[in-house]
Amino acid sequence: MRKRKVTDYGKSRLDEALPMICLYWGVSREEILSKTRLQNIVCAKHSLRYLLSRDSALTLSEIGSLTNCDHATVLHSIKMFERYSSQEFQFIELKAIMDGVLTYKKFSSKNFRVSEVLNSKLSTKEKVGMLDVIYYEN
Numbered sequence: 148m149r150k151r152k153v154t155d156y157g158k159s160r161l162d163e164a165l166p167m168i169c170l171y172w173g174v175s176r177e178e179i180l181s182k183t184r185l186q187n188i189v190c191a192k193h194s195l196r197y198l199l200s201r202d203s204a205l206t207l208s209e210i211g212s213l214t215n216c217d218h219a220t221v222l223h224s225i226k227m228f229e230r231y232s233s234q235e236f237q238f239i240e241l242k243a244i245m246d247g248v249l250t251y252k253k254f255s256s257k258n259f260r261v262s263e264v265l266n267s268k269l270s271t272k273e274k275v276g277m278l279d280v281i282y283y284e285n
Contacts (some may be wrong), residue, residue: 152211157205161213168195171241182213193231194241196224196275201245257281 165176172191173223179191192214199210200221207218231238264277 153209157209157213160199160202160205164195164198167244168198170259171244173262182215190231190237192222193228194238197228198245238257255271 154155165179168191169176169179172187172194174188174191178185178188179195181188196210196214196216199205199213200207205213207221210221211217230240232242233239242281259280260281264274264281269277
């Protein structure tokens with residue numbers, strides 16, 4: 148099977164969408180673009196493919212080339228995102244963010260704050276203290 152050539156426009160759209168999706172789901176760029184099938188990563192993949200599909204200039208096959216899959220997988224991801232966004236809170240919230248109804252504040256995400264603490268240059272004791280605060284907050 149022949150892979151569709153990826154355009155510069157497609158690459159730029161991927162570079163715009165990936166940081167928000169990675170931050171929202173708490174996964175890395177490499178995980179989303181890998182063949183991993185862990186649940187949270189699959190949710191991030193569905194979200195990314197759905198977000199890219201909203202751009203009418205990108206075809207399903209180009210989105211597939213950008214995200215290391217084929218057009219049928221992209222179509223499946225779009226259907227799954229739409230199904231989940233009618234039932235599950237994280238998908239409902241993410242769809243509202245994509246629609247511009249909500250503004251995503253990266254500092255409100257516990258996953259983001261935990262990763263910031265873990266990647267900081269604080270001592271282990273300080274990290275544990277900060278993680279306790281994040282974990283036990285309302």
